[in-house]
Amino acid sequence: MERWKQDASHAHEQNPTWETETEMHESKAAYRESHVRMRDASEAFGEAVAEHHVIPEHYPNAVPEQLDGPLNGNDQFDQVWRREDGGYVVVEAKSSVNTELGARNLPDGRRVSQETREYFLGIIREMEDRGRKNPSERELARNPRKALRQGKVDYIVVKGEKNAGRYTCYHMRQFDISPEGKAS
DSSP states (O other), X not given: OHHHHHHHHHHHHHSOOHHHHHHHXXXXXXXXXXXXXXXXXXXHHHHHHIIIIIHHHHSTTOEEOOOOSOXXXXXXXXXXXXXXXXXXXXXXXXXXXXXXXOEEEOTTSOEEETTSHHHHHHHHHHHHHHTTTOHHHHHHHHHHHHHHHTTOEEEEEEEEEEETTEEEEEEEEEEOXXXXXXXX
16 A cells, blocks of 8 residues: 555656546555554454453453443543452553553643553543543543552553464563552
């Protein structure tokens, strides 16, 4: 797709006609669509690694919580699991070890990384805001917040490991979201 897009753009620059312009626009749209599909598949891969490997191996008997956030996935965690002890596992799933952590801007203008307490609490605040209209979202925000005060939240990132297009393993890291907040 990228080569087609580049070739079509170059052809239109060299000899602009309605045909080259049409092909340039078609190639750009196809390129965009392929990237959306690739992104969606990558996100699904990362979440499947967390659900089918990490959680059963490290948190047996944890129960998934229903997420009612926006369909685009913004302002919510990838997965939330309730542990047997009443604590929570909050998962940020990434498609591969090369995928960078996200960041967000806080209301005070600071930009914080996904691995921080501030980021975690920022997502909780977004969930609480949505909870004004959605009681299940409000409840889901309250429970991890309460568990965090009790030291019963594991905030983890899971990254799938790919090798020639096949799943081979995963990498998991737990974030330190204690008040001192240093990533481990």
